[in-house]
Amino acid sequence: MTSIPAAARAYILCALVCTAVCALPALDRDPGWGAVGLLAGLYALCELPAHRTAGADATPISPGSFFPVLLAAAFVLPPAAAVLVAVPGALLSRVDERPAGVRRVWRAAQLALATWAAAQTYLLFGVGRTPGPPDFPYAMLSAAAGALAFCLVLTALEAGIRATAERLVLRTAWRGLLPGSVVPHLVHGLAGLMMAVLWRSPYGPVSALFVLLPMYISCWLFAQYHRESTAHQATLRALVQAVDLKDRYTRGHSERVGRASVLIARELRMDPDRIERIRFAGILHDVGKLGVPTRVLRKEGPLTPEERRVIELHPEYGHEIVRGIGFLGEARAAILHHHERLDGTGYPHGLAGEQIPEFARVVAVADAFDAMTSTRSYRRARPVEAALGELERCAGTQFDPRMVTALARALERHGWPTAVTSDDAPAPGPPPLFPPDRGIPPQPARLRAAARPGGRTPGRRTPRGRAPGGTG
Numbered sequence: 001m002t003s004i005p006a007a008a009r010a011y012i013l014c015a016l017v018c019t020a021v022c023a024l025p026a027l028d029r030d031p032g033w034g035a036v037g038l039l040a041g042l043y044a045l046c047e048l049p050a051h052r053t054a055g056a057d058a059t060p061i062s063p064g065s066f067f068p069v070l071l072a073a074a075f076v077l078p079p080a081a082a083v084l085v086a087v088p089g090a091l092l093s094r095v096d097e098r099p100a101g102v103r104r105v106w107r108a109a110q111l112a113l114a115t116w117a118a119a120q121t122y123l124l125f126g127v128g129r130t131p132g133p134p135d136f137p138y139a140m141l142s143a144a145a146g147a148l149a150f151c152l153v154l155t156a157l158e159a160g161i162r163a164t165a166e167r168l169v170l171r172t173a174w175r176g177l178l179p180g181s182v183v184p185h186l187v188h189g190l191a192g193l194m195m196a197v198l199w200r201s202p203y204g205p206v207s208a209l210f211v212l213l214p215m216y217i218s219c220w221l222f223a224q225y226h227r228e229s230t231a232h233q234a235t236l237r238a239l240v241q242a243v244d245l246k247d248r249y250t251r252g253h254s255e256r257v258g259r260a261s262v263l264i265a266r267e268l269r270m271d272p273d274r275i276e277r278i279r280f281a282g283i284l285h286d287v288g289k290l291g292v293p294t295r296v297l298r299k300e301g302p303l304t305p306e307e308r309r310v311i312e313l314h315p316e317y318g319h320e321i322v323r324g325i326g327f328l329g330e331a332r333a334a335i336l337h338h339h340e341r342l343d344g345t346g347y348p349h350g351l352a353g354e355q356i357p358e359f360a361r362v363v364a365v366a367d368a369f370d371a372m373t374s375t376r377s378y379r380r381a382r383p384v385e386a387a388l389g390e391l392e393r394c395a396g397t398q399f400d401p402r403m404v405t406a407l408a409r410a411l412e413r414h415g416w417p418t419a420v421t422s423d424d425a426p427a428p429g430p431p432p433l434f435p436p437d438r439g440i441p442p443q444p445a446r447l448r449a450a451a452r453p454g455g456r457t458p459g460r461r462t463p464r465g466r467a468p469g470g471t472g
Helices: 006-023 033-052 064-076 079-092 100-124 140-164 170-174 179-199 206-248 253-267 271-284 285-291 305-311 315-323 329-338 358-372 382-396 400-412 447-453
Strands: none
Touching: 006 079, 006 100, 006 140, 033 064, 033 079, 033 206, 064 079, 064 100, 064 140, 064 179, 064 206, 079 100, 140 170, 140 179, 179 206, 206 253, 206 271, 206 285, 206 315, 253 271, 253 358, 253 400, 271 329, 271 358, 285 315, 315 329, 329 358, 358 382, 358 400, 382 400
């Protein structure tokens, strides 16, 4: 435990002591050790798929998928005995981070205390005091209450360990844990109630196993979805890396455009599925540069009209490259049209106003913003305020004013790390996602000359043929 902060060690020790105290009454009298052993073995068996799916190309099944076993134990066993059901499975569970032993012990204590809370809640509602099946529909209310108690204790303990191990404020550590857990735990509570009903039915404990079959199928389907999602991410990474290798002057640009596009989409309150697709659009908007000759992309001086026309083909090249990638959806239109202008003078099709797809209007703003705030081979980066001023100046002619306003609001809330992407600059990787409470970063005085529209830093020359926002 030497790698764990002292506060976290004390917290884990307190949880273990509480677990032991909760389990002690089970030693004074027979709680039904046969049922305890059967349920404990069943939960431990449910944890084993996580070990079998370990590997580079596999997807581990979340242990939370089989919480119904613990909630069923809370129904059919006394609270002190229900505490013991979670322990063997948690100690056998797969842990990817070190120290694995301490994490398993903590997990066992966490699940044991949550199960004890659910069992106490069922007793409070009068469930479990009679040998027969629970009464309906009253049992539905008690099942929901027990699942909520299980969820609250689980998330509260999780917030506590995060606060002590990562030195976070408790409110910050708990933020986001409960809202995403309530609905799944209510579903688990219903499944646990079904197991308890079958357990106490004339068919006996064996019939309760049939409840786990649909749970396992749902886990398998989720694993397939996750595996497909992982393949999608690998496809995107391969394409982006290919573009970055070819156009070294815009290294990291694609990831940052995807990030800025997500900021705009969130301000516009798009659905989560659309936000994910717009991230794809931002990341892949320049994939068509794979079809542009490298000598043109890496040219130091001004572009000739012919070279400019070659570069302006990259949206169409990109659309052809991703045409067969079905999961991109609307992102394909953004890749094709992200250089269109609201006044109809853009390329490749000269669309105007609402003819331009919404995704393309978002990516256009994100693309121009990152291009202006990144150092390129032919000019220094502009300050964030100057880049926003340029976007606002061009809103209504080149950019959609709604997207510009959304980006400005998002940057006020999150800030933006200034990016350096010139060939001679260090490139350890994409900058970290916006730290909290970080405003727009101050700029050195030598860069302020670039803040004026058309301004240039002394000693640098902006080649003709490059758009103010860059062709990236």
